[in-house]
Amino acid sequence: xxxxxxxxxxxxxxxxxxxxxxxxxxxxxxxxxxxxxxxxxxxxxxxxxxxxxxxxxxxxxxxxxxxxxxxxxxxxxxxxxxxxxxxxxxxxxx
Numbered sequence: 001x002x003x004x005x006x007x008x009x010x011x012x013x014x015x016x017x018x019x020x021x022x023x024x025x026x027x028x029x030x031x032x033x034x035x036x037x038x039x040x041x042x043x044x045x046x047x048x049x050x051x052x053x054x055x056x057x058x059x060x061x062x063x064x065x066x067x068x069x070x071x072x073x074x075x076x077x078x079x080x081x082x083x084x085x086x087x088x089x090x091x092x093x094x
Contacts, residue, residue: 007033012044013059060087
């Protein structure tokens with residue numbers, strides 16, 4: 001049976017303690033996964049563009065990002081990349 005390649009995940013959040021805690025949690029739950037962290041959307045785009053990424057965990061509230069603009073940017077630049085929102089901010093319909 002062929003060995004599957006490890007998951008490549010990028011965490012995008014501007015809070016270093018949260019990024020580190022989430023990274024540690026994922027490393028403990030997903031043995032062998034490659035998990036990188038970015039503190040900004042620009043940093044994330046560089047990481048994503050440099051290698052094959054399987055999943056992005058994205059905070060909606062970061063400097064330079066308003067509402068869903070970060071998600072829309074990633075969808076435009078990397079349309080097939082799965083993105084999961086990790087945010088304490090609720091988006092309400094007005």
